[in-house]
Amino acid sequence: MSNKAIEVINLHKHFGKIKALDGLTFTVKPGEIYGLIGPNGAGKTTALRILATLIKPSNGSAKVFDLDVEENPDEVRRIISYLPEEAGAYRNLSGFEYLEFMAAFYSRDREKARESVLEAAKISGLGERLRDKIKTYSKGMTRRLLIARALMMKPKLAILDEPTSGLDIIHAHHIRRVIQDYVEKYGVTVLLSSHNMLEVEFLCTRVALIDRGRILVEGSPNEIKARYAVKNLEEAFVEATRSV
Amino acid sequence: MSSALTNLLKKEIKEMLRDPKILLSMILMPLITFPLMGAAINISTSTVEESIRRATFAVMNLDREAMADQLISSFKALNVSLLEIQASSIDEAIQNLKKTSISTLIVIPSGFTRNLTLGLKGRLEIYSIFRSISLSEGAKASAANTPISIYEKMLVYQAIKQAFPDRNPENILDPITVRSFVIFKGRLLHVSPEFLQGIFMSQSFGFPMVIMLLLISAMQIAATSISLEKEEKTLETLLTLPARRLSILTGKLVGSTVVAAAGAVAAMIGVNFYTASIFSFTSISHVDLSELGLSLSPLAYLLLGAIMFVTIISALALAICIAVFSENVREAQSLIGPFSLIVILPSLVLMFADIDALPLYFQAILYLIPYTHSILASRAAFVGDYAIMIRSIFCIVLFTVIVLYIAAKIFTTEKVITAKLSWRKPRVSQ
Numbered sequence: 001m002s003n004k005a006i007e008v009i010n011l012h013k014h015f016g017k018i019k020a021l022d023g024l025t026f027t028v029k030p031g032e033i034y035g036l037i038g039p040n041g042a043g044k045t046t047a048l049r050i051l052a053t054l055i056k057p058s059n060g061s062a063k064v065f066d067l068d069v070e071e072n073p074d075e076v077r078r079i080i081s082y083l084p085e086e087a088g089a090y091r092n093l094s095g096f097e098y099l100e101f102m103a104a105f106y107s108r109d110r111e112k113a114r115e116s117v118l119e120a121a122k123i124s125g126l127g128e129r130l131r132d133k134i135k136t137y138s139k140g141m142t143r144r145l146l147i148a149r150a151l152m153m154k155p156k157l158a159i160l161d162e163p164t165s166g167l168d169i170i171h172a173h174h175i176r177r178v179i180q181d182y183v184e185k186y187g188v189t190v191l192l193s194s195h196n197m198l199e200v201e202f203l204c205t206r207v208a209l210i211d212r213g214r215i216l217v218e219g220s221p222n223e224i225k226a227r228y229a230v231k232n233l234e235e236a237f238v239e240a241t242r243s244v
Numbered sequence: 245m246s247s248a249l250t251n252l253l254k255k256e257i258k259e260m261l262r263d264p265k266i267l268l269s270m271i272l273m274p275l276i277t278f279p280l281m282g283a284a285i286n287i288s289t290s291t292v293e294e295s296i297r298r299a300t301f302a303v304m305n306l307d308r309e310a311m312a313d314q315l316i317s318s319f320k321a322l323n324v325s326l327l328e329i330q331a332s333s334i335d336e337a338i339q340n341l342k343k344t345s346i347s348t349l350i351v352i353p354s355g356f357t358r359n360l361t362l363g364l365k366g367r368l369e370i371y372s373i374f375r376s377i378s379l380s381e382g383a384k385a386s387a388a389n390t391p392i393s394i395y396e397k398m399l400v401y402q403a404i405k406q407a408f409p410d411r412n413p414e415n416i417l418d419p420i421t422v423r424s425f426v427i428f429k430g431r432l433l434h435v436s437p438e439f440l441q442g443i444f445m446s447q448s449f450g451f452p453m454v455i456m457l458l459l460i461s462a463m464q465i466a467a468t469s470i471s472l473e474k475e476e477k478t479l480e481t482l483l484t485l486p487a488r489r490l491s492i493l494t495g496k497l498v499g500s501t502v503v504a505a506a507g508a509v510a511a512m513i514g515v516n517f518y519t520a521s522i523f524s525f526t527s528i529s530h531v532d533l534s535e536l537g538l539s540l541s542p543l544a545y546l547l548l549g550a551i552m553f554v555t556i557i558s559a560l561a562l563a564i565c566i567a568v569f570s571e572n573v574r575e576a577q578s579l580i581g582p583f584s585l586i587v588i589l590p591s592l593v594l595m596f597a598d599i600d601a602l603p604l605y606f607q608a609i610l611y612l613i614p615y616t617h618s619i620l621a622s623r624a625a626f627v628g629d630y631a632i633m634i635r636s637i638f639c640i641v642l643f644t645v646i647v648l649y650i651a652a653k654i655f656t657t658e659k660v661i662t663a664k665l666s667w668r669k670p671r672v673s674q
Contacts, residue, residue: 015662052484055658074488082484088476090255092262104251105485133262146481 005030005065005157005189006051012059013046020046022213033183033190035204037197037237043213044193045085048159051191052082064157083150085161088142095130095145099152106153120152123178139166147175151182160192164199176203197233209240216240248487249495256499260469270461270507278514296387300325302349304337309357311366318395338371347373347384368392449595451622456591457511459559459615460584462504464577466560467567469496471576480661493655497560504556544625547633551640555618558644561651568654568663590616614643
């Protein structure tokens with residue numbers, strides 16, 4: 001088994017004249033929860049999209065469990081699941097139909113797919129509401145459904161862009177617990193981005209503070225706080241950007 | 245079919261058919277509106293016919309001589325409802341009529357009989373009271389002309405019979421009988437050119453209309469399918485699933501085709517009801533076209549089916565290519581709008597004109613539009629011109645391959661996510 005779940009080396013991405021990523025480099029070990037923190041436009045989503053095979057880097061390389069995302073996108077898609085920040089779900093399907101549709105891509109075995117759907121039902125906590133059409137769901141309910149979809153197949157790597165975005169405190173807490181359980185129980189590796197420093201501190205084994213497409217500092221939350229002699233990651237981030 | 249494709253296809257059809265906008269506009273509307281339009285026209289036509297049949301005429305006989313009595317008797321013999329009225333003047337008669345439901349007053353002036361017996365023109369006056377501006381009022385007003393012309397014909401026959409007792413008045417009035425034959429596709433047909441022209445006209449309207457309806461609805465469905473994925477932010481998730489990008493594209497194409505076909509069937513059922521109501525008076529519907537050699541041969545059916553298939557696929561792929569540049573359904577529909585012109589223009593022009601009769605520059609423009617070839621092929625199928633059909637298939641297949649290639653290129657690259665039609669700077673993700 002590879003000892004690197006993610007290996008990103010000198011990643012560049014340009015959108016016309018705009019530089020979204022400027023030599024991003026980091027590695028994530030299997031079973032880690034790795035967080036990317038940064039302001040809007042720092043390049044977090046671009047990095048996640050490249051790893052999710054949605055867009056291609058202009059330069060550099062990105063590998064998921066030794067599979068190059070440019071050369072082997074189909075293979076990469078089999079072992080990852082990606083949750084975009086503003087993701088929605090098919091409004092005219094019921095929650096169950098949506099989960100069944102998603103599960104069918106990962107398993108031809110109906111029984112196995114059914115187990116995944118039941119697992120997702122448990123994660124989402126939506127109960128009987130899963131029989132209703134998604135268009136009747138609140139934003140928080142949809143997000144819970146999407147998180148459940150992303151985790152139900154126990155992917156080797158879950159790429160979660162702002163996983164608790166739009167959730168209230170109780171549900172955000174529930175989702176964080178689920179993510180932690182999944183990592184502990186199934187050895188799932190998680191790469192997430194977040195604006196919520198508390199969330200990152202609570203969840204992540206290691207974090208990278210990024211700005212303008214580059215990593216400013218990387219380490220465990222405690223290491224980063226100690227490095228800047230501050231109480232929390234928010235202050236560390238302010239210090240890190242000031243020192244650039 | 246791969247399981248991913250089947251899964252995608254099921255989802256596409258389910259999603260689209262459950263979308264109230266698609267269900268209402270593509271399937272329910274044509275099924276309801278066309279028959280309703282036909283029924284409305286039928287009801288108004290029957291109402292007009294009924295009002296003519298039931299029309300009662302008021303007659304004011306100021307002549308009171310033999311020919312005036314004969315005229316009134318001939319009306320009665322034709323079962324025309326008549327009310328003979330007495331009044332001191334025409335004005336008074338009209339005022340009296342206004343109080344009734346009778347709309348037509350026939351005045352037989354004095355001297356009517358004298359004039360006719362002297363070989364002069366007899367004079368009748370018809371006063372029509374228009375109570376509204378409806379079609380039936382006009383029809384009622386002219387309804388009196390029919391029994392009058394029958395009486396006129398009777399007078400003419402009597403005059404001819406008196407002058408030429410041993411001859412048939414019919415032969416004098418209509419001395420030449422014309423029998424028409426048409427040679428079509430090498431066969432002698434016992435029909436008039438006008439009859440054949442009527443059939444051709446119905447085909448000229450029918451095929452372009454069907455192609456136009458089918459393609460526009462297919463393009464709208466495909467564009468909605470893609471733009472909905474973008475609007476609802478489901479496309480990114482879909483593209484990271486373990487399914488080939490081409491399967492996703494195929495799922496969209498086939499799903500849209502199925503829904504568009506359902507829409508086309510609904511439209512055709514609706515149009516059929518509509519045309520059945522409108523053209524129920526014509527003789528075309530009672531003629532077996534296959535006996536006249538005017539039906540499609542099995543080969544023509546096959547080629548026409550192939551053309552329709554590639555035509556729909558190309559329209560769907562084109563719509564998908566366009567919709568990729570939109571961010572929501574409304575934007576996609578406005579982008580599709582101008583492209584619908586390439587379907588509407590040849591359909592409308594070829595409904596009314598033969599392409600060879602158009603100015604050269606216009607012919608060139610039409611030939612450059614791929615959907616012109618679909619319409620030309622549909623007409624060629626009807627007359628069994630396989631050379632034109634094969635040429636059309638070649639053109640439309642070439643266009644389809646190009647559009648499919650572009651659609652596949654877009655789907656297999658990041659363009660499907662990043663493409664935007666905007667003069668603004670591209671938005672950069674965080």
